[in-house]
Amino acid sequence: MAFHNSSLSKKKISFRVKLNPFSFLTIPFLILLIFLVILPFFFVIFYSLSNIEDSTLIMTFDNFVKFLTDPSFWDKLWLSIYFAFMATLMCLIFGYPVAYFIARTRPKIRTIFVILITLPMWVNMLLRVIGLKSIMELVTSWFQNINPNFHIIGTDFAVIFGEVFVSIPFMIIPIYTQLLKLDPTLLEASKDLGNNSFKTFFKVTLPISMPGVISGITMVFLPAATSIVIPKYMGGGLPRYTLIGNLIENYFVKQSNYNQGAAMALIMTVVILAIIFVVKLFDRSEVKIQKTKKQSAKVQKGVVTNEK
Amino acid sequence: MENIVKGVPLIELKNVTKVFDETTVLYDINLQIFENEFVTLLGPSGCGKTTTLRIIGGFEQPTSGQVLFNGVDVTTLPPNKRATNTVFQNYALFPHLNVEGNIAFGLKNQIGEKEKPVGKFSFKKWWAYFSVKFTNLFKKKNKRKVVPDYPKNERLFYRIGYFFSKKGKLYSKEQIQEKVAEVIKLVNLSGLEKRSITQLSGGQKQRVAIARAIVNKPKVLLLDESLSALDLKLRKEMQYELKELQRNIGITFIFVTHDQEEALTMSDKIVVMKEGEIEQIGSAEDIYNDPIDSYVSNFIGDSNLFKGKTIDKKHVLLYDKVLGCDETDIEPETEVDLLLRPEDIDIVSVEKGKLVGRVDALFFKGVFYEVDVVLENDNRLITIHTTDYIEVGKRIGISFEDEDIHVMEHNE
Secondary structure, three states: OHHHHHHHHHOOOOOOOOOOHHHHHHHHHHHHHHHHHHHHHHHHHHHHOEEEEOOEEEEOOHHHHHHHOOHHHHHHHHHHHHHHHHHHHHHHHHHHHHHHHHHHOOHHHHHHHHHHHHHHHHOOHHHHHHHHHHHHHHHHHHHHOOOOOOOOOOOHHHHHHHHHHHHHHHHHHHHHHHHHOOOHHHHHHHHHOOOOHHHHHHHHHHHHHHHHHHHHHHHHHHHHHOOOHHHHHHOOOOHHHOOHHHHHHHHHHHOOOHHHHHHHHHHHHHHHHHHHHHHHHOOHHHHHHHHHHHHHHHHHHHHHHHHO | OHHHHHOOOOEEEEEEEEEEOOEEEEEEEEEEEOOOOEEEEEOOOOOOHHHHHHHHHOOOOOOEEEEEEOOEEOOOOOHHHOOEEEEOOOOOOOOOOEHHHHHHHHHOOOEEEOOOOOOOOOHHHHHHHHHHHHHHOOOOHHHOOOOOOOOHHHOHHHHHHHHHOOEEEOOOHHHHHHHHHHHHHHOOOOOOOOOEHHHOOHHHHHHHHHHHHHOOOOOEEEEEOOOOOOOHHHHHHHHHHHHHHHHHHOOEEEEEEOOHHHHHHHOOEEEEEEOOEEEEEEOHHHHHHOOOOHHHHHHOOOOEEEEEEEEEOOEEEEOOEEEEOOOOOOOOOOEEEEEEOHHHOEEEOOOOOOEEEEEEEEEEOOOOEEEEEEEOOOOOEEEEEEOOOOOOOOEEEEEOOHHHOEEEEOOO
């Protein structure tokens, strides 16, 4: 026994991580990540915290203070989030049933539907938005014969409709893939245990499809909150529809005021992060599994150390 | 006879026929199941046994015919309104819930009369309860005050709720917890209450599925090939546990399987099915010893089948030899199938044998040897189970008791 222990202690334990030999394939992307994502992010932070006064660089919080004390900025922020929220909600309300019924149909029809849903994505987004705008203008011209005050472009409806039109596939597809995994016998089991179809949906189908819903919300909400093109075209140039995305664009492109643009972008990032964090809280299933995985990992570790 | 003794059957299928896409899966099924029975539907895959179970459970509607529970027609009743619970073949456990959540799932849905509210609402009592409960929210665990007792049926919201609907959840949270804990103990899952479903082994999943069904105290428990996914040892264990469970909690089990051994060990009543029809209904002994035809005898246990002819009630003709047989009601001079079980055959000397043959092969099966013997009469192979070693190639006589020859009607 003693001999055995001493021989073990002599052995050097290496902590080197075993690398997959093909992991070098990720290097190009890693370089991209470092130079085009991580470094620029630090630049953004640097810009937002600095200012040029009398051609000298000074470090300051002024950029943030300026926005955070400006009520019109808060209005814009609130409006951006409101539009993004409404667009996400509409995508969920109209997208979920579509995802549900596609997942229930025969495989052949399923593929056709999935292609049809993703089909608009094959066309450039800008073109789609301009196309939508001209359709709306056409419809407006018809209705203006009856009521000359009728407008679509330049209303909240138009902006939200544009967002929904562009991003509803991003809601449908994750929910659809999640529902595809749903075992139909689970629905039978739920009915067997006393739920009618309505209750079964809320107690089984919805909780199981929750990861899809969460990723759908993330994929719709994030671009919608910072979108530039849609409020620009659907807003009809009205000042109400110059949203956060457009403001940031203004600072960077038109005014070349990188410092304030960067500060605004950072504030938006923090707000979105907070919202996403709250949304993730609802995804209880994921949290549970992660916890239990950690626990089991601990148990395994314990076993290993005991053996030593 | 059975009807008169046991009264109204718990479940009755009357002339049930099921057609799927123009193929008839069930053809004119008539079946009676009584309280406290362990009934097994046995047959090869595709014989309609699962469909029968699904019709009883309400997942499938018969194309024609009736399903009666206690004499009441429930043919069109959905599964959530039937007094049955099902253990599915793939268990169908809810992946978003843990063991406890799965088991409590059905209990939460049970609806009953609400308790009547007591006395009048007292604001003082409510404040005493609420203030402590609210301030406790902001205190550390060890510094929390004891919440004063405030029964649910004295609360304001309960009164308002009761005013609108006299019916509500049958069990309170505490009652559900109690029942879940009880059933977890019963199926030996203690310690796994909070485990996620994905982290369970096959046997544990199976037990959760059973617990989830029996915790609701159904009149009938339907089990759809629930043991087929388990390995042999675990399956044997579960067979025993299931049978024990059925004795302890006293509910009717309807079990679907294609495993004849499983059926024989567990059932009070076996229903052998073939291509959507019921071949034979009887106890395990009945079906093994007196199979109605060659199909049943082949399906249950090993069998040696011969073509023969009846002479009278107690004698048959086999290979031009008149042999005694088990008593039969089949008319004399008809072509019949004769069944000889491998374990009923004795190996004797050539002179003493009723038939003579040569040992063709010998297989060691653990408890016994399986001996293949080629008969001299027509060179056909028969199987014998014996505990004695015998040389391959040896000429032997085989013998059997008169009642070991079972006479069955011959069918094409």
